[in-house]
Amino acid sequence: MRTRILEAAYACVARWGLAKTSVEDAAREAGVSRATVYRHFPGGKDELLAGVVDFEVLRFFGRLAEAVQGSTNLIEVTEASLEFAHRSLEEHVVLHQVLRSEPQLLVPRITDATNRLHPVVRQFLEPYVAAEAASGRLRPGLDPRMAADYVARMALSYANAAGRWDLGDREQVRTLARLVLGGVVTVPSSR
Amino acid sequence: MTAAAPAQPAAASSQEERILDAALVCIARWGLTKTGLDDVAREAGVSRATVYRAFPGGKDAVTEAVARTELARFFAAVGGQLAAADTLEDALTSGITEAGARIASHGALRTVVSFEPEEILPLLAFGRMDQVLAVCTAFAAPHLARFLDQATAAQVAEWAARVVVSYSSWPSVDVDLTDERSVRRLVRQLFLPALATSGSTP
Numbered sequence A: 001m002r003t004r005i006l007e008a009a010y011a012c013v014a015r016w017g018l019a020k021t022s023v024e025d026a027a028r029e030a031g032v033s034r035a036t037v038y039r040h041f042p043g044g045k046d047e048l049l050a051g052v053v054d055f056e057v058l059r060f061f062g063r064l065a066e067a068v069q070g071s072t073n074l075i076e077v078t079e080a081s082l083e084f085a086h087r088s089l090e091e092h093v094v095l096h097q098v099l100r101s102e103p104q105l106l107v108p109r110i111t112d113a114t115n116r117l118h119p120v121v122r123q124f125l126e127p128y129v130a131a132e133a134a135s136g137r138l139r140p141g142l143d144p145r146m147a148a149d150y151v152a153r154m155a156l157s158y159a160n161a162a163g164r165w166d167l168g169d170r171e172q173v174r175t176l177a178r179l180v181l182g183g184v185v186t187v188p189s190s191r
Numbered sequence B: 001m002t003a004a005a006p007a008q009p010a011a012a013s014s015q016e017e018r019i020l021d022a023a024l025v026c027i028a029r030w031g032l033t034k035t036g037l038d039d040v041a042r043e044a045g046v047s048r049a050t051v052y053r054a055f056p057g058g059k060d061a062v063t064e065a066v067a068r069t070e071l072a073r074f075f076a077a078v079g080g081q082l083a084a085a086d087t088l089e090d091a092l093t094s095g096i097t098e099a100g101a102r103i104a105s106h107g108a109l110r111t112v113v114s115f116e117p118e119e120i121l122p123l124l125a126f127g128r129m130d131q132v133l134a135v136c137t138a139f140a141a142p143h144l145a146r147f148l149d150q151a152t153a154a155q156v157a158e159w160a161a162r163v164v165v166s167y168s169s170w171p172s173v174d175v176d177l178t179d180e181r182s183v184r185r186l187v188r189q190l191f192l193p194a195l196a197t198s199g200s201t202p
Helices: A002-016 A023-030 A034-040 A045-067 A074-090 A093-101 A103-134 A144-160 A170-180 B007-030 B037-044 B048-054 B059-084 B088-105 B107-115 B117-124 B126-144 B150-169 B180-200
Strands: none
Touching: A002 A023, A002 A034, A002 A045, A002 A093, A023 A034, A023 A045, A045 A074, A045 A103, A074 A103, A074 A144, A074 A170, A093 A103, A103 A144, A103 B117, A144 A170, A144 B150, A170 B150, A170 B180, B007 B037, B007 B048, B007 B059, B007 B107, B037 B048, B037 B059, B059 B088, B059 B107, B059 B126, B088 B107, B088 B126, B088 B150, B088 B180, B107 B117, B117 B126, B126 B150, B150 B180
16 A cells, blocks of 8 residues: 555656645545555655655665676676666656756755665675675775775765766776776776 | 055955855854844844845855855865875875865854755755766866876866765765875775776776
8 A cells, every 4th residue: 555655646746746746646646545645654745755755766776686686796786787877867757857846855855765775785785795805806905894885885976976977888887887996896907 | 565455345355254254153053044144244243234235135145155155265275285295195185084074074064964955965966966076076187187197087086076975975984084094095995906907908
Protein backbone atom coordinates (compact mmCIF):
# COMPACT_ATOMS: atom_id res chain seq x y z
CA MET A 1 0.00 0.00 0.00
CA ARG A 2 2.86 2.34 0.88
CA THR A 3 4.39 1.78 -2.54
CA ARG A 4 1.07 2.36 -4.27
CA ILE A 5 0.62 5.68 -2.47
CA LEU A 6 4.19 6.75 -3.26
CA GLU A 7 3.78 5.91 -6.93
CA ALA A 8 0.54 7.87 -7.02
CA ALA A 9 2.17 10.83 -5.29
CA TYR A 10 5.05 10.65 -7.77
CA ALA A 11 2.58 10.80 -10.67
CA CYS A 12 1.01 13.90 -9.08
CA VAL A 13 4.39 15.57 -8.65
CA ALA A 14 5.21 14.84 -12.28
CA ARG A 15 1.98 16.53 -13.27
CA TRP A 16 1.73 19.47 -10.87
CA GLY A 17 5.04 19.85 -9.08
CA LEU A 18 5.88 19.55 -5.38
CA ALA A 19 4.11 22.64 -4.05
CA LYS A 20 0.75 21.92 -5.67
CA THR A 21 0.59 18.22 -4.86
CA SER A 22 -1.71 17.61 -1.89
CA VAL A 23 -2.47 14.55 0.22
CA GLU A 24 -5.90 14.60 -1.35
CA ASP A 25 -4.45 14.44 -4.90
CA ALA A 26 -2.26 11.49 -3.98
CA ALA A 27 -5.18 9.70 -2.31
CA ARG A 28 -7.41 10.20 -5.35
CA GLU A 29 -4.65 9.08 -7.73
CA ALA A 30 -4.03 5.96 -5.63
CA GLY A 31 -7.75 5.28 -5.27
CA VAL A 32 -7.61 5.30 -1.47
CA SER A 33 -9.00 7.55 1.25
CA ARG A 34 -7.16 10.50 2.77
CA ALA A 35 -7.23 8.60 6.06
CA THR A 36 -5.29 5.73 4.48
CA VAL A 37 -2.60 8.12 3.26
CA TYR A 38 -2.34 9.66 6.73
CA ARG A 39 -2.07 6.22 8.30
CA HIS A 40 1.05 5.55 6.22
CA PHE A 41 2.35 9.12 6.36
CA PRO A 42 1.25 10.63 9.68
CA GLY A 43 3.28 13.76 8.92
CA GLY A 44 0.99 14.51 5.98
CA LYS A 45 2.19 16.25 2.85
CA ASP A 46 5.72 16.90 4.09
CA GLU A 47 6.35 13.29 4.99
CA LEU A 48 4.68 12.09 1.81
CA LEU A 49 6.88 14.26 -0.42
CA ALA A 50 10.03 13.29 1.49
CA GLY A 51 8.90 9.70 0.96
CA VAL A 52 8.53 10.26 -2.79
CA VAL A 53 12.04 11.66 -3.13
CA ASP A 54 13.49 8.83 -1.00
CA PHE A 55 11.58 6.31 -3.07
CA GLU A 56 12.91 7.72 -6.36
CA VAL A 57 16.48 7.95 -5.07
CA LEU A 58 16.31 4.35 -3.82
CA ARG A 59 14.87 3.20 -7.12
CA PHE A 60 17.72 4.97 -8.91
CA PHE A 61 20.34 3.18 -6.80
CA GLY A 62 18.54 -0.13 -7.21
CA ARG A 63 18.80 0.20 -10.99
CA LEU A 64 22.39 1.38 -10.69
CA ALA A 65 23.31 -1.71 -8.67
CA GLU A 66 21.81 -3.85 -11.44
CA ALA A 67 23.58 -1.91 -14.17
CA VAL A 68 27.04 -2.39 -12.67
CA GLN A 69 26.63 -6.06 -11.76
CA GLY A 70 29.07 -7.32 -14.39
CA SER A 71 31.94 -5.14 -13.15
CA THR A 72 34.93 -7.08 -11.88
CA ASN A 73 37.06 -4.37 -10.28
CA LEU A 74 36.92 -0.95 -8.65
CA ILE A 75 37.78 1.03 -11.79
CA GLU A 76 35.18 -0.84 -13.84
CA VAL A 77 32.43 -0.42 -11.26
CA THR A 78 33.18 3.30 -11.00
CA GLU A 79 33.11 3.74 -14.77
CA ALA A 80 29.87 1.80 -15.08
CA SER A 81 28.28 3.78 -12.22
CA LEU A 82 29.21 7.13 -13.74
CA GLU A 83 27.93 6.15 -17.17
CA PHE A 84 24.68 4.84 -15.72
CA ALA A 85 24.15 7.86 -13.48
CA HIS A 86 24.83 10.22 -16.36
CA ARG A 87 22.40 8.45 -18.68
CA SER A 88 19.56 8.09 -16.25
CA LEU A 89 19.82 11.57 -14.72
CA GLU A 90 19.98 13.11 -18.17
CA GLU A 91 16.83 11.23 -19.16
CA HIS A 92 14.93 11.92 -15.95
CA VAL A 93 12.28 14.31 -17.25
CA VAL A 94 10.48 14.76 -13.92
CA LEU A 95 13.71 15.53 -12.08
CA HIS A 96 14.65 18.30 -14.50
CA GLN A 97 11.16 19.69 -14.58
CA VAL A 98 10.92 19.99 -10.78
CA LEU A 99 14.53 21.14 -10.54
CA ARG A 100 13.75 24.01 -12.90
CA SER A 101 10.54 25.12 -11.26
CA GLU A 102 11.03 24.27 -7.55
CA PRO A 103 14.73 23.86 -6.73
CA GLN A 104 14.27 25.15 -3.18
CA LEU A 105 11.69 22.48 -2.41
CA LEU A 106 13.45 19.63 -4.16
CA VAL A 107 17.17 19.98 -3.57
CA PRO A 108 17.27 19.84 0.25
CA ARG A 109 15.20 16.65 0.06
CA ILE A 110 17.51 15.07 -2.52
CA THR A 111 20.53 16.09 -0.47
CA ASP A 112 18.92 14.57 2.59
CA ALA A 113 18.28 11.30 0.79
CA THR A 114 21.77 11.28 -0.72
CA ASN A 115 23.40 11.95 2.64
CA ARG A 116 21.68 8.87 3.99
CA LEU A 117 22.77 6.98 0.88
CA HIS A 118 26.43 7.90 1.11
CA PRO A 119 27.11 5.09 3.64
CA VAL A 120 25.10 2.73 1.44
CA VAL A 121 27.26 3.56 -1.58
CA ARG A 122 30.37 3.12 0.56
CA GLN A 123 29.20 -0.32 1.73
CA PHE A 124 28.40 -1.24 -1.85
CA LEU A 125 32.00 -0.37 -2.84
CA GLU A 126 33.70 -2.06 0.12
CA PRO A 127 33.81 -5.58 -1.42
CA TYR A 128 35.43 -4.11 -4.55
CA VAL A 129 38.06 -2.38 -2.43
CA ALA A 130 38.62 -5.59 -0.44
CA ALA A 131 39.11 -7.50 -3.70
CA GLU A 132 41.68 -4.93 -4.87
CA ALA A 133 43.47 -5.33 -1.54
CA ALA A 134 43.43 -9.12 -1.89
CA SER A 135 44.90 -8.97 -5.38
CA GLY A 136 47.61 -6.55 -4.25
CA ARG A 137 46.37 -3.65 -6.37
CA LEU A 138 45.27 -1.40 -3.51
CA ARG A 139 47.93 1.25 -2.94
CA PRO A 140 50.05 0.40 0.12
CA GLY A 141 49.23 2.26 3.33
CA LEU A 142 45.69 3.06 2.27
CA ASP A 143 42.96 2.16 4.74
CA PRO A 144 40.33 0.16 2.77
CA ARG A 145 37.43 1.78 4.60
CA MET A 146 38.76 5.28 3.93
CA ALA A 147 39.32 4.31 0.29
CA ALA A 148 35.74 3.08 -0.13
CA ASP A 149 34.46 6.24 1.54
CA TYR A 150 36.53 8.44 -0.76
CA VAL A 151 35.44 6.62 -3.92
CA ALA A 152 31.79 6.92 -2.81
CA ARG A 153 32.22 10.68 -2.33
CA MET A 154 33.78 11.15 -5.75
CA ALA A 155 31.21 8.94 -7.49
CA LEU A 156 28.39 10.98 -5.94
CA SER A 157 30.12 14.24 -6.81
CA TYR A 158 30.71 13.44 -10.49
CA ALA A 159 27.23 11.91 -10.83
CA ASN A 160 25.71 15.05 -9.33
CA ALA A 161 27.63 17.42 -11.59
CA ALA A 162 29.91 16.25 -14.37
CA GLY A 163 31.65 19.63 -14.52
CA ARG A 164 34.23 19.70 -17.30
CA TRP A 165 33.76 16.02 -18.17
CA ASP A 166 31.45 14.46 -20.73
CA LEU A 167 30.25 11.30 -19.01
CA GLY A 168 28.53 10.22 -22.20
CA ASP A 169 31.98 9.74 -23.75
CA ARG A 170 33.52 6.40 -22.80
CA GLU A 171 37.12 7.56 -23.32
CA GLN A 172 36.60 10.52 -20.99
CA VAL A 173 35.02 8.29 -18.35
CA ARG A 174 38.07 6.01 -18.55
CA THR A 175 40.46 8.94 -18.18
CA LEU A 176 38.44 10.36 -15.28
CA ALA A 177 38.29 7.05 -13.39
CA ARG A 178 42.03 6.55 -13.79
CA LEU A 179 42.74 10.06 -12.55
CA VAL A 180 40.47 10.07 -9.50
CA LEU A 181 41.17 6.42 -8.55
CA GLY A 182 44.84 6.52 -9.51
CA GLY A 183 45.79 6.98 -5.86
CA VAL A 184 43.53 4.17 -4.69
CA VAL A 185 44.58 1.34 -6.98
CA THR A 186 47.55 0.79 -9.25
CA VAL A 187 46.20 1.21 -12.74
CA PRO A 188 47.49 -1.00 -15.54
CA SER A 189 49.04 1.36 -18.10
CA SER A 190 47.17 -0.20 -21.01
CA ARG A 191 43.94 -2.14 -21.46
CA MET B 1 50.36 62.39 1.04
CA THR B 2 46.93 61.18 2.05
CA ALA B 3 45.54 64.71 2.35
CA ALA B 4 45.09 64.87 -1.42
CA ALA B 5 42.98 61.74 -1.48
CA PRO B 6 39.25 62.44 -1.66
CA ALA B 7 37.71 61.63 1.71
CA GLN B 8 34.24 60.73 0.48
CA PRO B 9 34.82 57.38 -1.28
CA ALA B 10 37.07 56.11 1.51
CA ALA B 11 34.47 56.98 4.14
CA ALA B 12 31.68 55.43 2.08
CA SER B 13 33.57 52.22 1.56
CA SER B 14 34.43 51.84 5.24
CA GLN B 15 30.78 52.54 6.04
CA GLU B 16 29.78 49.81 3.60
CA GLU B 17 32.30 47.45 5.09
CA ARG B 18 30.92 48.09 8.54
CA ILE B 19 27.40 47.35 7.38
CA LEU B 20 28.49 44.15 5.64
CA ASP B 21 30.42 42.97 8.70
CA ALA B 22 27.34 43.67 10.81
CA ALA B 23 25.16 41.74 8.37
CA LEU B 24 27.53 38.79 8.64
CA VAL B 25 27.22 38.83 12.44
CA CYS B 26 23.42 38.96 12.20
CA ILE B 27 23.24 36.13 9.68
CA ALA B 28 25.47 33.97 11.86
CA ARG B 29 23.17 34.68 14.82
CA TRP B 30 19.70 34.53 13.26
CA GLY B 31 20.05 33.18 9.75
CA LEU B 32 19.27 34.81 6.42
CA THR B 33 15.49 34.82 6.62
CA LYS B 34 15.19 36.37 10.06
CA THR B 35 17.86 39.01 9.60
CA GLY B 36 16.23 42.37 8.90
CA LEU B 37 17.77 45.67 7.90
CA ASP B 38 16.91 47.03 11.37
CA ASP B 39 19.04 44.32 12.93
CA VAL B 40 21.91 45.10 10.57
CA ALA B 41 21.66 48.83 11.23
CA ARG B 42 21.62 48.31 15.00
CA GLU B 43 24.56 45.91 14.88
CA ALA B 44 26.53 48.37 12.71
CA GLY B 45 25.58 51.28 14.97
CA VAL B 46 24.08 53.28 12.11
CA SER B 47 20.57 54.30 11.14
CA ARG B 48 18.29 52.37 8.83
CA ALA B 49 18.48 55.32 6.43
CA THR B 50 22.25 54.99 6.29
CA VAL B 51 21.94 51.33 5.37
CA TYR B 52 19.51 52.24 2.59
CA ARG B 53 21.80 54.99 1.34
CA ALA B 54 24.68 52.53 1.09
CA PHE B 55 22.50 49.75 -0.33
CA PRO B 56 19.48 51.22 -2.13
CA GLY B 57 18.35 47.69 -3.05
CA GLY B 58 17.65 46.94 0.61
CA LYS B 59 18.05 43.49 2.12
CA ASP B 60 18.63 41.68 -1.19
CA ALA B 61 21.41 44.09 -2.07
CA VAL B 62 23.04 43.64 1.34
CA THR B 63 22.81 39.84 1.10
CA GLU B 64 24.27 39.87 -2.38
CA ALA B 65 27.11 42.17 -1.32
CA VAL B 66 27.85 39.94 1.69
CA ALA B 67 28.07 36.88 -0.56
CA ARG B 68 30.27 38.72 -3.06
CA THR B 69 32.63 40.06 -0.40
CA GLU B 70 32.90 36.73 1.38
CA LEU B 71 33.65 34.89 -1.86
CA ALA B 72 36.30 37.46 -2.74
CA ARG B 73 37.90 37.03 0.70
CA PHE B 74 37.76 33.27 0.36
CA PHE B 75 39.40 33.22 -3.07
CA ALA B 76 42.01 35.79 -2.04
CA ALA B 77 43.04 33.67 0.95
CA VAL B 78 43.13 30.41 -1.00
CA GLY B 79 44.90 32.14 -3.90
CA GLY B 80 47.53 33.48 -1.52
CA GLN B 81 48.28 29.95 -0.34
CA LEU B 82 48.40 28.58 -3.89
CA ALA B 83 50.71 31.37 -5.07
CA ALA B 84 53.11 30.86 -2.16
CA ALA B 85 53.53 27.10 -2.72
CA ASP B 86 56.75 25.77 -4.24
CA THR B 87 55.56 22.28 -5.07
CA LEU B 88 52.34 20.67 -6.28
CA GLU B 89 52.03 18.86 -2.95
CA ASP B 90 52.26 22.14 -1.04
CA ALA B 91 49.87 23.92 -3.38
CA LEU B 92 47.19 21.24 -3.03
CA THR B 93 47.74 20.85 0.71
CA SER B 94 47.71 24.53 1.62
CA GLY B 95 44.93 25.39 -0.84
CA ILE B 96 42.60 22.62 0.35
CA THR B 97 43.38 23.30 4.03
CA GLU B 98 42.76 27.03 3.68
CA ALA B 99 39.47 26.39 1.87
CA GLY B 100 38.37 23.70 4.34
CA ALA B 101 39.27 25.74 7.41
CA ARG B 102 37.52 28.86 6.11
CA ILE B 103 34.34 26.96 5.30
CA ALA B 104 34.36 25.18 8.68
CA SER B 105 34.88 28.36 10.69
CA HIS B 106 32.48 30.58 8.77
CA GLY B 107 29.74 31.34 11.30
CA ALA B 108 27.20 32.77 8.87
CA LEU B 109 27.66 29.93 6.41
CA ARG B 110 27.27 27.36 9.20
CA THR B 111 24.03 28.92 10.41
CA VAL B 112 22.54 28.98 6.92
CA VAL B 113 23.59 25.40 6.15
CA SER B 114 22.20 24.11 9.45
CA PHE B 115 18.94 26.01 9.65
CA GLU B 116 18.15 27.21 6.14
CA PRO B 117 19.63 24.56 3.85
CA GLU B 118 17.10 25.48 1.16
CA GLU B 119 18.91 28.82 0.76
CA ILE B 120 22.22 27.25 -0.13
CA LEU B 121 21.88 23.60 -1.17
CA PRO B 122 20.41 24.35 -4.62
CA LEU B 123 23.81 25.89 -5.39
CA LEU B 124 25.43 22.50 -4.96
CA ALA B 125 23.05 20.45 -7.06
CA PHE B 126 23.31 19.44 -10.69
CA GLY B 127 23.63 22.36 -13.12
CA ARG B 128 24.30 24.97 -10.40
CA MET B 129 27.12 22.83 -9.05
CA ASP B 130 28.60 22.76 -12.56
CA GLN B 131 28.80 26.55 -12.36
CA VAL B 132 30.39 26.48 -8.91
CA LEU B 133 32.97 23.97 -10.15
CA ALA B 134 33.67 26.06 -13.25
CA VAL B 135 34.35 29.15 -11.12
CA CYS B 136 36.63 27.25 -8.73
CA THR B 137 38.46 25.61 -11.62
CA ALA B 138 38.99 28.85 -13.53
CA PHE B 139 40.38 30.33 -10.33
CA ALA B 140 42.70 27.50 -9.21
CA ALA B 141 43.85 25.99 -12.51
CA PRO B 142 46.32 28.77 -13.44
CA HIS B 143 48.06 28.28 -10.08
CA LEU B 144 48.32 24.52 -10.60
CA ALA B 145 49.53 25.04 -14.17
CA ARG B 146 52.88 26.00 -12.67
CA PHE B 147 53.30 22.29 -11.86
CA LEU B 148 51.08 20.51 -14.41
CA ASP B 149 50.15 20.83 -18.06
CA GLN B 150 47.13 23.08 -18.68
CA ALA B 151 44.57 20.33 -19.27
CA THR B 152 45.62 18.31 -16.22
CA ALA B 153 45.76 21.46 -14.08
CA ALA B 154 42.10 22.16 -14.85
CA GLN B 155 41.11 18.55 -14.11
CA VAL B 156 42.99 18.56 -10.81
CA ALA B 157 41.61 21.97 -9.79
CA GLU B 158 38.09 20.70 -10.28
CA TRP B 159 38.89 17.45 -8.48
CA ALA B 160 40.27 19.36 -5.50
CA ALA B 161 37.17 21.57 -5.41
CA ARG B 162 35.01 18.43 -5.24
CA VAL B 163 37.11 17.10 -2.37
CA VAL B 164 36.64 20.37 -0.48
CA VAL B 165 32.88 20.43 -1.06
CA SER B 166 32.41 16.76 -0.18
CA TYR B 167 34.47 16.62 3.01
CA SER B 168 33.11 20.00 4.12
CA SER B 169 29.50 18.92 3.61
CA TRP B 170 29.65 15.40 5.03
CA PRO B 171 31.76 14.81 8.09
CA SER B 172 34.38 12.11 7.78
CA VAL B 173 36.25 10.13 10.39
CA ASP B 174 39.24 9.79 8.07
CA VAL B 175 39.83 13.27 6.76
CA ASP B 176 39.81 16.61 8.58
CA LEU B 177 40.15 19.46 6.10
CA THR B 178 40.99 21.95 8.86
CA ASP B 179 44.07 19.91 9.83
CA GLU B 180 47.04 20.44 7.53
CA ARG B 181 48.60 17.06 8.37
CA SER B 182 45.37 15.25 7.54
CA VAL B 183 45.09 17.09 4.21
CA ARG B 184 48.74 16.44 3.36
CA ARG B 185 48.19 12.73 3.90
CA LEU B 186 45.15 12.85 1.59
CA VAL B 187 47.11 14.72 -1.08
CA ARG B 188 50.03 12.29 -0.85
CA GLN B 189 47.80 9.23 -0.91
CA LEU B 190 45.13 10.17 -3.41
CA PHE B 191 46.35 12.99 -5.66
CA LEU B 192 50.09 12.58 -6.21
CA PRO B 193 50.24 8.87 -7.17
CA ALA B 194 47.43 9.42 -9.69
CA LEU B 195 49.30 12.31 -11.25
CA ALA B 196 52.54 10.37 -11.46
CA THR B 197 50.59 7.64 -13.26
CA SER B 198 48.71 9.84 -15.68
CA GLY B 199 51.84 11.90 -16.35
CA SER B 200 53.69 8.81 -17.52
CA THR B 201 51.06 7.73 -20.03
CA PRO B 202 51.53 9.16 -23.52
